[in-house]
Amino acid sequence: xxxxxxxxxxxxxxxxxxxxxxxxxxxxxxxxxxxxxxxxxxxxxxxxxxxxxxxxxxxxxxxxxxxxxxxxxxxxxxxxxxxxxxxxxxxxxxxxxxxxxxxxxxxxxxxxxxxxxxxxxxxxxxxxxxxxxxxxxxxxxxxxxxxxxxxxxxxxxxxxxxxxxxxxxxxxxxxxxxxxxxxxxxxxxxxxxxxxxxxxxxxxxxxxxxxxxxxxxxxxxxx
Amino acid sequence: xxxxxxxxxxxxxxxxxxxxxxxxxxxxxxxxxxxxxxxxxxxxxxxxxxxxxxxxxxxxxxxxxxxxxxxxxxxxxxxxxxxxxxxxxxxxxxxxxxxxxxxxxxxxxxxxxxxxxxxxxxxxxxxxxxxxxxxxxxxxxxxxxxxxxxxxxxxxxxxxxxxxxxxxxxxxxxxxxxxxxxxxxxxxxxxxxxxxxxxxxxxxxxxxxxxxxxxxxxxxxxxxxxxxxxxxxxxxxxxxxxxxxxxxxxxxxxxxxxxxxxxxxxxxxxxxxxxxxxxxxxxxxxxxxxxxxxxxxxxxxxxxxxxxxxxxxxxxxxxxxxxxxxxxxxxxxxxxxxxxxxxxxxxxxxxxxxxxxxxxxxxxxxxxxxxxxxxxxxxxxxxxxxxxxxxxxxxxxxxxxxxxxxxxxxxxxxxxxxxxxxxxxxxxxxxxxxx
Numbered sequence: 001x002x003x004x005x006x007x008x009x010x011x012x013x014x015x016x017x018x019x020x021x022x023x024x025x026x027x028x029x030x031x032x033x034x035x036x037x038x039x040x041x042x043x044x045x046x047x048x049x050x051x052x053x054x055x056x057x058x059x060x061x062x063x064x065x066x067x068x069x070x071x072x073x074x075x076x077x078x079x080x081x082x083x084x085x086x087x088x089x090x091x092x093x094x095x096x097x098x099x100x101x102x103x104x105x106x107x108x109x110x111x112x113x114x115x116x117x118x119x120x121x122x123x124x125x126x127x128x129x130x131x132x133x134x135x136x137x138x139x140x141x142x143x144x145x146x147x148x149x150x151x152x153x154x155x156x157x158x159x160x161x162x163x164x165x166x167x168x169x170x171x172x173x174x175x176x177x178x179x180x181x182x183x184x185x186x187x188x189x190x191x192x193x194x195x196x197x198x199x200x201x202x203x204x205x206x207x208x209x210x211x212x213x214x215x216x217x218x219x220x221x222x223x
Numbered sequence: 224x225x226x227x228x229x230x231x232x233x234x235x236x237x238x239x240x241x242x243x244x245x246x247x248x249x250x251x252x253x254x255x256x257x258x259x260x261x262x263x264x265x266x267x268x269x270x271x272x273x274x275x276x277x278x279x280x281x282x283x284x285x286x287x288x289x290x291x292x293x294x295x296x297x298x299x300x301x302x303x304x305x306x307x308x309x310x311x312x313x314x315x316x317x318x319x320x321x322x323x324x325x326x327x328x329x330x331x332x333x334x335x336x337x338x339x340x341x342x343x344x345x346x347x348x349x350x351x352x353x354x355x356x357x358x359x360x361x362x363x364x365x366x367x368x369x370x371x372x373x374x375x376x377x378x379x380x381x382x383x384x385x386x387x388x389x390x391x392x393x394x395x396x397x398x399x400x401x402x403x404x405x406x407x408x409x410x411x412x413x414x415x416x417x418x419x420x421x422x423x424x425x426x427x428x429x430x431x432x433x434x435x436x437x438x439x440x441x442x443x444x445x446x447x448x449x450x451x452x453x454x455x456x457x458x459x460x461x462x463x464x465x466x467x468x469x470x471x472x473x474x475x476x477x478x479x480x481x482x483x484x485x486x487x488x489x490x491x492x493x494x495x496x497x498x499x500x501x502x503x504x505x506x507x508x509x510x511x512x513x514x515x516x517x518x519x520x521x522x523x524x525x526x527x528x529x530x531x532x533x534x535x536x537x538x539x540x541x542x543x544x545x546x547x548x549x550x551x552x553x554x555x556x557x558x559x560x561x562x563x564x565x566x567x568x569x570x571x572x573x574x575x576x577x578x579x580x581x582x583x584x585x586x587x588x589x590x591x592x593x594x595x596x597x598x599x600x601x602x603x604x605x606x607x608x609x610x611x612x613x614x615x616x617x618x619x620x621x622x623x624x625x626x627x628x629x630x631x632x633x634x635x636x637x638x639x640x641x642x643x644x645x646x647x648x649x650x651x652x653x654x655x656x657x658x
Contacts (some may be wrong), residue, residue, distance in 0.1 A: 004347070006580075031429070032427050032428060033427075033429040033430070035427050035429065035469060036467055036469050036470040036472075041467075041469060041470035041471070041472065042405075042471075043406070044396070044404050044405040045400065046375055046376055046398050046404055047398045047400065055456070112538065126437045161323075161375050161398075161399050161400070163323050163325060163343075167649070179649075181261045181322065181323050183374060183375065195374075196374035196375035196376070197374060198259055198261075198322065198374040200258045200259050200426045201259070201374070205468060206429075
């Protein structure tokens with residue numbers, strides 16, 4: 001499942017000219033358990049989302065807050081050339097699954113957004129736009145962003161608790177690997193991180209219930 | 224083409240251009256960490272960190288994190304390369320890495336302080352970056368014992384409570400930055416005794432298991448006095464609990480008599496069973512699903528002669544789930560059980576490795592086994608039997624052969640308790656290297 005997206009990431013890394021292919025849809029594996037019903041459990045606030053300035057896929061500056069408040073937000077930190085099957089491609093697979101689940105529920109889709117924030121300064125607005133072209137486009141907003149400066153990026157990564165570094169070892173002919181731990185952040189309408197997903201627990205069905213739980217909490221959805 | 228993004232970065236990265244090579248853990252790990260943790264050490268560990276109880280009249284008398292070089296290719300192999308005293312003596316006990324393996328959280332059972340060490344930048348020189356003393360006030364729990372990494376946060380199992388210092392307790396959640404997030408009481412209904420000890424999570428099953436020990440009144444009491452007090456001896460945990468992990472709600476309480484302690488899930492892909500050892504009854508217990516997919520706990524083996532109370536105090540499962548090390552404190556014995564059939568573990572090897580032994584940790588490849596000596600300050604043996612050490616052994620599948628030993632008394636360090644491994648960082652650069 002996860003491997004399906006790897007070629008896509010490579011295509012995206014080449015630029016928009018190579019993006020004529022349709023993004024394959026990765027089926028989500030059902031969890032090996034019955035998730036608790038949405039709204040039957042609590043997701044205590046873990047941490048606030050950090051402040052920062054970001055650029056959208058047209059190069060325009062925004063306060064990150066514009067993308068982390070007002071709606072329930074699922075935010076991933078990524079870089080375009082990531083080819084680790086347990087890294088960014090796995091996150092995109094989960095987000096595609098959730099995009100389709102939520103897009104099928106217009107009453108929910110208008111209260112939720114997806115955000116992918118690049119931590120690689122080589123990811124140009126053009127490349128981000130290509131991501132948006134292929135992955136967004138439904139009734140569910142999906143924004144592709146980059147930090148406006150390295151200092152701002154460092155502060156945002158620290159605020160999220162996301163550590164990254166550039167691998168110095170390996171094949172010099174291959175794209176540089178940015179070492180990072182896959183994390184997706186579920187953020188409530190007030191900008192509080194309420195859940196963090198890593199590779200060991202990327203279950204779209206559970207994540208969907210978590211999103212619904214936050215909407216139920218705010219009286220914006222029903223059990 | 225120079226995009227606005229890149230231009231901006233180029234301007235702002237000037238100050239970082241000399242971007243130093245920074246540290247990050249090599250990919251490699253021992254077998255008993257949280258499944259949410261990254262940076263597993265599957266090769267040679269470089270350092271063993273020992274959370275050490277200070278002893279009055281010995282050295283600086285303070286609790287400390289002792290770092291020992293464990294790489295046989297190093298000039299300082301088998302030697303103490305760093306010692307970081309944290310001040311005072313508060314019954315230090317266990318440690319756990321954060322999900323990114325950058326920080327090591329370590330607790331004290333008496334004063335309930337939690338110390339957070341940076342071991343990511345330079346594991347040869349851990350640095351104390353934070354002290355958390357809010358757990359009793361925030362939660363009513365005492366004795367932070369197990370530190371279990373969850374994404375972006377730490378789950379901390381308490382052993383006791385502020386009201387009566389008995390065994391009723393709960394779990395606290397802190398963000399990786401040290402902020403309190405939530406608390407969860409151990410269940411006291413449907414068979415629950417409210418006690419706690421260890422935590423072990425199986426994400427694929429959305430299942431968290433907890434075990435149960437005893438409260439402050441007992442673990443701070445002299446062991447001789449404790450065993451002579453029949454009422455106190457009744458106040459040990461006799462349960463394990465299966466929790467709905469996502470909901471953080473108890474799902475089922477298992478009767479597991481005699482203080483079930485460390486819990487280990489099999490790490491073999493496809494396995495979905497866990498094993499534990501009960502300290503007072505000297506039994507091995509298996510937790511797995513039955514034919515109806517209902518989780519059950521059942522006794523599957525005996526450790527030594529239970530009538531002699533050998534006191535199994537720690538276990539370490541092999542990476543393939545086929546073997547289990549068990550340390551029994553009273554007879555100073557390290558035992559190996561064949562777990563090929565987890566329903567019927569068989570002891571296939573034993574060796575007296577000290578006059579008293581407590582923790583046992585193995586490398587991911589199973590070739591090295593490390594043992595420490597201290598159980599609790601007031602439970603350790605007296606006089607000449609109170610050996611304090613870290614002993615490293617090579618394991619070839621047949622015999623434990625000594626590699627090196629650090630005498631914690633001779634080195635004026637203290638009582639050696641919990642161990643964690645780290646590896647030297649790979650060479651990595653900061654973001655500026657991308658320019």
